[in-house]
Structure formats: C-alpha cells, structure tokens
Amino acid sequence: MRLLPAAFIVTAAAAAVAAIGLASPTSAEVRTFNFSGFKKIEASVSFTIEFTQSSAWSVFVDSRHDNLQHIIVEKVGHTLRITRPKNTNLQRKVEDVVHISALDLDTLKLDSAPA
Numbered sequence: 047m048r049l050l051p052a053a054f055i056v057t058a059a060a061a062a063v064a065a066i067g068l069a070s071p072t073s074a075e076v077r078t079f080n081f082s083g084f085k086k087i088e089a090s091v092s093f094t095i096e097f098t099q100s101s102a103w104s105v106f107v108d109s110r111h112d113n114l115q116h117i118i119v120e121k122v123g124h125t126l127r128i129t130r131p132k133n134t135n136l137q138r139k140v141e142d143v144v145h146i147s148a149l150d151l152d153t154l155k156l157d158s159a160p161a
Contacts, residue, residue, distance in 0.1 A: 075108075075109045075112050075113075075114045076106060076107065076108050076109075077106060077107050077109075077114050077117075077119075078104075078105070078106040079105040079106065079107075079119050080105075081103065081105050081119075081121045081126060082103035082148075083103070083121075083124065084103075084121055084124055084125060084126040084148065085124040085125075085150075085151060085152040085153070086124055086125040086126065086151065086152055086153040086154070086155070087125070087126045087128070087146065087151060087153070087154050087155070088125055088126070088127045088128070088155045088157070089127075089128040089129075089144065089155070089156050089157070090128070090129050090130075090156070090157040090158070092142070092158075093117075093128055093142050093143070093144050094141075094142065094143045094144070095128070095143075095144050095146065095154075095156070096143060096144070096145045096146070097146050097147075097148070097151070097154070098145075098146070098147045099147075099148070099149070099150060100147035100148065100149070101149065102147060103147060103148055103149070104145065104146065104147035104148075105119060105126065105144070105145070105146050105147075106144075106145050107119065107142060107143070107144050107145075108142070108143045108144075108145065109141070109142045109143075110141035110142075111141060113142055116130050116131060117129075117130060117142060118130065118131065119144070124152075126146065128144050
C-alpha cells in the first residue's frame, strides 16, 4: 500500500474545506417580475424586504422553501404590492426575501397582519 505524504493530505483537506466555505447558499426558487415606475411599496405577512436605491428597476423573490406559489407580487397604479393568498398555511417554513431596486420611493408600508 502506498502512503501519500502528509502535506498532500492536509492541502487537499484544506482545499475541500475552503471550497465548502466559499460556496454560496443555493436558493430553492427565484422569480423575477418585470415591474417599473412604482413609487410605493406595500408588503404584508412575513417577508424580508431588501430595498436598494438604484438607477434601474428590479423586483425578484427568493424563496428558500419553495413558497413562490404562496407569494403575490403585483403593481397597482404606482404601488408595488407583496402579499400572500388568503388562508395560506406555510407551516413555519418562511424564508422569503423580496429584493427591490428603484429610483426612489415615496411610501413604504409594512403590515404584519394577514392580508
């Protein structure tokens, strides 16, 4: 049986650990929406909203537990609304992040009560 030098084993192990540590977490589902021109955001019921002021409009949802079918994103007039369908039971598996970029906002309304 041929033994590998200890330096090689340590180097290979360190490379494997580094590769695992640098790997970004994967998303279960991501959906992009083609909305622009909104000046208000209304969001309800357990979302994390990440807003970035930008010269470009962008709206996408990252759902780590395949909840996209339980997320409604719509633009009504100048308002971007993010809600869930009535009577939605997610069994505490909620890690939905809504990423929004826009020129600026007039209003941000966050409501923790069910819609």
